Each structure stands twice: as C-alpha cells, then as structure tokens.
Amino acid sequence: MKLPARSKSYMIPEYSLTGDLLSYITCGLQYRYQNKGTLPPSKPVQRWFGEFIHGVLEEAYLSWKYQKKEFPWDWKEDIRPIEDEIDLRLQVRGLYPHDEDLFFSINQPGSDLTLDDLNEHDHKKLASARAEKAINIWGKHLFPLIDSSELLIKGVRPMPNYNKNTSRSNYYGINGVVDVLTSAKINRLHEQSTLFNFDNEIVNFIKQNMDESDAEDYEIIIDYKGMKRPPVKVQNPQSEDKWENHKQQILTYSWLRSKQEDAKSISAGIILYLNELVPSKEDLALIKEEFVNDLTDIPENDEFHEDVELILNWEEDDKAPNLSDEFKKARSIRYIKIDEAERQKALKKFDQVVCNIENSLISETNGCKIQDAWKAEADERTCLACDFKTFCNKYSDKTKDIKVP
Numbered sequence: 001m002k003l004p005a006r007s008k009s010y011m012i013p014e015y016s017l018t019g020d021l022l023s024y025i026t027c028g029l030q031y032r033y034q035n036k037g038t039l040p041p042s043k044p045v046q047r048w049f050g051e052f053i054h055g056v057l058e059e060a061y062l063s064w065k066y067q068k069k070e071f072p073w074d075w076k077e078d079i080r081p082i083e084d085e086i087d088l089r090l091q092v093r094g095l096y097p098h099d100e101d102l103f104f105s106i107n108q109p110g111s112d113l114t115l116d117d118l119n120e121h122d123h124k125k126l127a128s129a130r131a132e133k134a135i136n137i138w139g140k141h142l143f144p145l146i147d148s149s150e151l152l153i154k155g156v157r158p159m160p161n162y163n164k165n166t167s168r169s170n171y172y173g174i175n176g177v178v179d180v181l182t183s184a185k186i187n188r189l190h191e192q193s194t195l196f197n198f199d200n201e202i203v204n205f206i207k208q209n210m211d212e213s214d215a216e217d218y219e220i221i222i223d224y225k226g227m228k229r230p231p232v233k234v235q236n237p238q239s240e241d242k243w244e245n246h247k248q249q250i251l252t253y254s255w256l257r258s259k260q261e262d263a264k265s266i267s268a269g270i271i272l273y274l275n276e277l278v279p280s281k282e283d284l285a286l287i288k289e290e291f292v293n294d295l296t297d298i299p300e301n302d303e304f305h306e307d308v309e310l311i312l313n314w315e316e317d318d319k320a321p322n323l324s325d326e327f328k329k330a331r332s333i334r335y336i337k338i339d340e341a342e343r344q345k346a347l348k349k350f351d352q353v354v355c356n357i358e359n360s361l362i363s364e365t366n367g368c369k370i371q372d373a374w375k376a377e378a379d380e381r382t383c384l385a386c387d388f389k390t391f392c393n394k395y396s397d398k399t400k401d402i403k404v405p
C-alpha cells in the first residue's frame, strides 16, 4: 500500500502593525537584525517608556474600574505602586529604564527600600511625572469611555504580487492591539452615562471635530503614544513621516476592527501623545525647532501665545518653562477621521511594506547578503542610536567623509 506524502504545512506570514510596519518603515535593515534576527536592542529606552506607560494606564484603568477612586490620584499612594508592578514586569523581560527616567532601586536585588521611603522630590522622575499627568489629566476623561482595552484584532489580506513559485503564501495576516475601544452615541453620551458629573473633555474634543453626519452609533479607537506630537511635515525626505504613519496605523486598526462581528461603524480615532504632558529637554528643543520652521499644527492660532513665547525664549540650560495645562492637552490630543478612501490608501501602504519585507526575505533565503537584501535608510537620530551602525555599510558611507579634528 502506498502511503500518501504528508502535505506541506500551510502557513500564513503574520505581520504586526507596530512591531513590523512601523519598525520596517524606520529602517529595513535595523528591522531585519532586531525582529527577524530576534536581537533585542541594547538600550531600548524608547521601547521601555512606551511599554511602561501602556502598562501603567492599563493597570490604572482596572483599578479605577473596580475601586472608582476619585481623581486626582496621589502619586506616592495611588500611582507609584502601579509603576512598581509594571517596572518589575518589564525587568522580567529584560527592559530597564535609564536612571533619569524612573527611580527603580526598590526593585533591585538587595535593596531594602520600600514604597514608604519614597518622596516626590527625590524619587518622582520623568516617567513617573508623565504617568501621574497621564492619569490625572486624561484618566478622568478617558476611563469612563472605555469599552475594551488592549484589544487584539486580526485580519488577512491577499499577498501583494503573489507568485506561486516564489511567494511564501497567497495571503498574509495583520494583527494589532488597540489600546482603547469606546462605543456610544456621541450626542447622548452625557445622558447615557451615570459616571459623568463633569464636562468630559475627550467627548467635547470628538464633538468639535466630527461631522454632524458622523453622530450615529459609533466606535472610537484610542491609541496612546509614549512620544511627543510629531511635526505635520518632515523637512528631510529621509526622515520618517511619523504624522502620516500614525494616521495610517489608526486607519488600518479601523479596517481590522470593521471585520469583527460586533463592530459598529467606526467614525474616528484619537491619539494621545503623552510626552507632551511633561516634555523632556529633548522634546522641548524639537518643539521649539518646529515652531521656528512652521512644522507643527498646534497651536494653529494665537490662543497659546504665552506658551509659544515661553518655548521660543527657552534655552537648553534653562529650567523647563511653566506651560499651561490647556496648551499641553491641546498638543497631546489628535483626532483622526476615518474615511474609506484614506483607509484604502493606508491598506495599500501596508501591502507595499509587506511586499518589500517578503522580497527581502526571499532574496536572503536565496543567498543574497543581508546588507544587500534589506534596505538601509534612516534619519540621523535613528542611526546614531542604532546598535548595528558599527557594521552597517550605509552608516559608514554616511560618516566616512567626516574629518576627526
């Protein structure tokens, strides 16, 4: 009796919106070494803060949901225990903050410090200050709106430029994690909820931005970013256009969400840029540069004249300027309209990125050298912080003409 041969396993390559799409756009070669080679970055500070602030907000939401504690929360009593727990979780995964970001000695082996020993003056560092502001400024408005948090959404799309002889599969999978999903009838939100005894600023912001015709049963996708608001235009064509990429991320989430059974017609996305609540010196220098070169959308008129003056007159050795909360909130929140034409454009871009990654993978499998198979293109700041610059040909090409005095 002839036994049939076992059929080849059918695998669909899976791509994540943040881990693959945004990472590949930053630099293809860096993405190859970090993601496909599973080499973690040696100083993943940006990644640490992103994961830290997501974890803190998720835990803060759960504790608000079950304890209904009034805002504002006290840093030492209510917020620091959450930070500590998230810090420990990240340490288990090999992610550590810089000393200036978080006071983390109480979680180190041999430390005899406890939460009671901490004080705001010495121990509330940059990440703690941002966590506190994120909870006390946005938590009050955001938490009552949440339907689901950390929601995993997935979908499949036909493989771009599919070729049955060379392509790995005729479909590919996309996945993403939506930080917050909220659904309601916006014009009746205040009536519906017994939780509001105040003006909800996120609802007001949505109402100001959405068209009348959008005010039906809807869902809003909310995404937090552990970074400053990006410029609306990039000066250097080699720089990553984060403004556009973040919009495409939300549009792709909305497409993925629309494929789920219980989805409502989504009408908008909101991004919260959390560094704007407590900008670092580096953030302030970039914001100042964007004001000078007219690269930012906020402020769009004179309403924040004093804040703008404070930033324009600020120098790197000065203390951080005392910016108004209204200005920080305006720079922190961004509205993204979900439009079918824009959504299709975003999906095409995702297809294009997947096509590029697949082509590079196939070239490498066929024997092409890694540096020839993957496109190395990034802006100066990304290259400077890159672990692979010592052997990246593109980086050495860029720097070989620099004369050392």
Ligand code: SF4
Pocket (backbone or CB within 6 Å): 027, 028, 029, 030, 376, 377, 378, 382, 383, 384, 386, 387, 388, 389, 392, 393, 394, 395
């Ligand atoms: S040094 Fe720059 S171009 Fe080279 S891999 Fe790193 S980010 Fe990419």
